[in-house]
Amino acid sequence: MRRRDFIRTSSLALPVVHSIKKDDPSAEFPVVVSTWDFGKAANAAAWKILSAGGKAIDAIETGARVTEADQSNKTVGVGGYPDRDGHVTLDACIMDEHGNCGSVMCLEDIMHPISVARKVMEKTPHVILVGQGALQFALQNGFTRQNLLTPDSEAAWKEWLKKANYKPVINIENSSYQQTPSTDHFPGSIDNHDTIGILALDASRNLSGGCTTSGMAFKMHGRVGDSPVIGAGLFVDNEVGAATSTGVGEEVIKCVGSHLVVELMRQGFTAPKACKKAVERIAQRNPQKAREIQIGFLALDKQGNYGAYALQNGFTYSVKTKDKEMVVESDYHFTIRPR
Ligand code: SD4
Numbered sequence: 001m002r003r004r005d006f007i008r009t010s011s012l013a014l015p016v017v018h019s020i021k022k023d024d025p026s027a028e029f030p031v032v033v034s035t036w037d038f039g040k041a042a043n044a045a046a047w048k049i050l051s052a053g054g055k056a057i058d059a060i061e062t063g064a065r066v067t068e069a070d071q072s073n074k075t076v077g078v079g080g081y082p083d084r085d086g087h088v089t090l091d092a093c094i095m096d097e098h099g100n101c102g103s104v105m106c107l108e109d110i111m112h113p114i115s116v117a118r119k120v121m122e123k124t125p126h127v128i129l130v131g132q133g134a135l136q137f138a139l140q141n142g143f144t145r146q147n148l149l150t151p152d153s154e155a156a157w158k159e160w161l162k163k164a165n166y167k168p169v170i171n172i173e174n175s176s177y178q179q180t181p182s183t184d185h186f187p188g189s190i191d192n193h194d195t196i197g198i199l200a201l202d203a204s205r206n207l208s209g210g211c212t213t214s215g216m217a218f219k220m221h222g223r224v225g226d227s228p229v230i231g232a233g234l235f236v237d238n239e240v241g242a243a244t245s246t247g248v249g250e251e252v253i254k255c256v257g258s259h260l261v262v263e264l265m266r267q268g269f270t271a272p273k274a275c276k277k278a279v280e281r282i283a284q285r286n287p288q289k290a291r292e293i294q295i296g297f298l299a300l301d302k303q304g305n306y307g308a309y310a311l312q313n314g315f316t317y318s319v320k321t322k323d324k325e326m327v328v329e330s331d332y333h334f335t336i337r338p339r
Helices: 004-012 037-050 056-069 113-123 131-140 153-161 249-254 255-265 272-287 287-290
Strands: 031-035 089-095 101-107 128-130 196-201 207-213 235-236 240-245 295-301 306-310 316-320 326-330
Touching: 031 037, 031 056, 031 295, 037 056, 037 196, 056 089, 056 113, 056 196, 056 207, 089 113, 089 128, 089 235, 101 131, 113 128, 113 153, 113 196, 113 207, 128 131, 131 272, 153 287, 196 240, 196 295, 207 235, 207 240, 235 255, 240 249, 240 255, 240 272, 249 326, 255 272, 255 295, 272 287, 272 306, 295 316, 306 316
Parallel strands: 101 128
Antiparallel strands: 031 196, 031 316, 089 101, 089 207, 196 207, 235 240, 240 295, 295 306, 316 326
16 A cells, blocks of 8 residues: 555544634634633633634733732632742743743742733743743833732641641542542642633634643742643644643643644544543543542634533633623543542
């Protein structure tokens, strides 16, 4: 068999690549989706821009800033839990329809890392700035310094210090699991799942995305998860779709999760199926560990179809379109989480 014939034959076994129809009547856009139920407030802000014909990238930044400014949210922006040394260190990234992207990692004292990430994207020849360099860049670009450690988060950290049990457990939403010692490790661990990943398709049918977090509560100083890593916590391909993730970032980085989801959509999997496949890959590689952690993927395709999938139950995402404003419970891989 000649090579070309082999490729033609073998491609029959692959899922059909969906064509991107410009005037698909079933397409619903503009649309914005974001992780967790608090994504509703971020979506509402993003929607003001999208419904007025604005650009997805502006909607993303505006939406993410709402969550970053919300002090009651313990793992994004101001009020985020500090690392184990008491520093609130923030991670964020943003990506537009042209494949441009910007990221900041381990940024301190700046309330809106998503906006700094956008400035990195637009004003530098680079993609990533970290730590002191990111702070210096932010200050040079008009951002002001402020204390991000709220009394609530400081109290939680001091409580944690009493045992300082370093076992990064994350996303304990499953009610059958809430009584485990993991709440010992992270006082308030019920709140320890609040990274916002936000994806939008605008009226011009362009996609953008953003992801912002303070990461794992009481992490090692300098630890960075998946959220600001392009391809892991976020990926946007304007021909195909966009994806974002939440949960234990280390495991998402290992499979370059969001890029994987987008590539699965390119192969023809729907947004929810692509998320499911990526979660299954993580579960297959390390079944034992996968049972102990939470990871959720959220995806939006070029037609405006969206979907999600998680390792455990409890992952939710928020959706806003012209006719819909809702919080959806994601499907999940493990039906019974062992104790
Ligand atoms: C991280 N993925 O730093 C983030 C944390 C998170 O839900 O998403 N929590 O690993």
